[in-house]
Amino acid sequence: MPAPSILYHCPCLSTSPVPPPPHLPSSSYSFHPLHTLFFCEECDAVRCNRCVSVEVSGYYCPNCLFEVPSASVRAEKNRCARNCFMCPNCRNTLSVVPSDPPDPGDGRLMVPISAVGEPPFLLYCNYCRWDSSEVGMTFEKPTGLAAQLQKFEDSALDSLEFDRLKEHFEPIIRASSLSSSTLPTQAAHSPHTNPITAAATAALARDIPGVAKYTPLTRSQRGHKDKSANKDEMPQYKSRVDITTASKHGTGGGELDVEMMKRLEDVSEIARLEQRWSLSWTTSIETRDLKPLRIPLHSKRSKRCPACTHILIKPEQKAQSVRFKIKLAAASYLPAIVVALPHRQQALAVESAKRSMVKSTTAPPDEDREGKCELQAGKTYPFNLALSNPLYDPIQVRLSVQRMHVSHSEGAPDKARRPPFAISLPTSPFTISAFAEAWEYEEDDEMFGLDDDEVLEARLRGEKEIKTKPKSVGVLEKKGNTTVIGGEVVIGKEARGNVKFNMLVSFTYRSDDPSPSESNDMGSPSKAGSKVTETKTFAFYTVVDLGAIIPKEEAKYIDDIL
């Protein structure tokens, strides 16, 4: 994520509500962009995609948007059983086209033709012009193509092998579902009673020459008898076709491929890895053997809170619909924060102004821009946090920076580990007005632009003016449901790495379920009595990344030499 950025904390990975310091690698796993987070109203907590429990609410084909009943999903091997195919060459969707009318043979193109196409029909890629006649695949009628292909597919080596595997594992799966339904508690507590896990453990414990033996910790306590029992539970699987001789059956590999490559004229005759990637079986590596693929189905999923199992998000059943029946996104509960570095924005503005004037599209603008935008060690920079309130009531917000640097420096005596930067933020709480739909439509973009230009001009005239500007820390601007807070970062001379800090945001809002008597007191939130009864406070952690610090090292090094 390009800096400056802000991510929100989900406490699901640790037991403590305080997130790890941002310089630890584990930190990045606990923080997420706001739009990926959910909010459980029952638990009053943020939930992320790592901790929610996911269940499939429906399958559909992304191409024809047909909802596939879950019973046939398995039978169709998770792919669309209608007319949807993917180009084996470029992954575009294929369309069914009729063949050309017979060539009159006089070398001229016969035009016009009848509107009704004639058989045989082909699958045709509009993008790379692959067509299924290249692999000898034609159709008598333009509908139900998958069914027409069914017999080829069923007799293919890989599907026969897969059927055999399914047959082989069926008794084990049945036994496992039986045991888990009859003895749910026991199965949960000792995983080895489950035949599937037992089989997997046995497979892992098998001796493989040159590989250290896999010994799970529990094995030593459980004795010898169980080991043999595990092995007995799964009979050894014998494949239908020995993979070492598979090349004889036209699936490629071995000497045949070597022979083929000796006669190779063009690299493109060999199918690229990504073209063969989704095939489950060893296939010929030649491009001309690639077959069209039925399009894999997609699923619509609903997510539940891991603690209270309330639904957090649930899509509408229809495949065409992109709406949700239930949607408890964190973005509609927590204030959205946008981080900005004013000095970087100016650099960008100047840059874009320059570019529009010169209109040189060829020159790479990045090099020049970076020099101006980076945070240099030993300097002080202002930064802005724009907080937007998604609630229909005003909120009181308090920001505080987590004091992790101090504790860290105590722990590590190394001088380089001193707090590399200091953040100052306004400590007093401030309000953000309520969200109202009307503000969404307010046309004050121009005003904002003018403001920006003025500031820009001022800065261009002289940097000093701005630095002595009294208000760089505090509330800078209030507009609609957005309040802009100014902060400042002082970067140490020896600093390196990223300016990245944890920030606790706590906000106080009017509770949604007030006692029945208090429905008419919209105008009196300041009353001490009512405040106690009907306000709630919610706090969450965020990590703010202002970007990388340019170390002063190089410059100093040169100085030393001179």
Added chain:
Amino acid sequence: MAPIRDKFTIHSKAVVCQDVELKGDITIGAGTIVHPKATIFAIAGPIVIGSGCIIEESAIVVNRRKEVMRIGDDNLFEIGCRVESPSIGSFNTISVRARIHHTVRISSFCVIGAGCMLIPQEDETLDDYTVVYGPEAERRTWSGKGKIQEADLRRKHAEYLREMLPKFNRLRRGDGA
């Protein structure tokens, strides 16, 4: 360099909109359609466009060479493409924002995919039925299946434009008219 002498020869059945930029010695054949805002520059040598071609908005056709740039029949130059190829056959499609350098000659029934750049250092000729596609301008050869249908569609496309464009645009006539 000598100033470019403008000389436009436009067939009476061609539809060339007023708002196109033409420079140099240009010949446009019967039934060819040039949309408004297209650009045809015959900088060094003349450009001869055959019949039934469609040149869409903001497409650029440039001849940087001394010899005549010949464009065959029923070619489609889609929006924003830039073609400097010294010779183009028939029934080719140059897709949206594709770019073809002056080192590439195009035969017939070729398709240059959307956004593809064909800028080889040395001269080369694309064979018939060459398809260039994808972000890396990969090439393959089309089997030619369905080309009659496509040609039919191209003609219908041109026919429709010949009917509709004059209703909403002023047309440009050749020097002779």
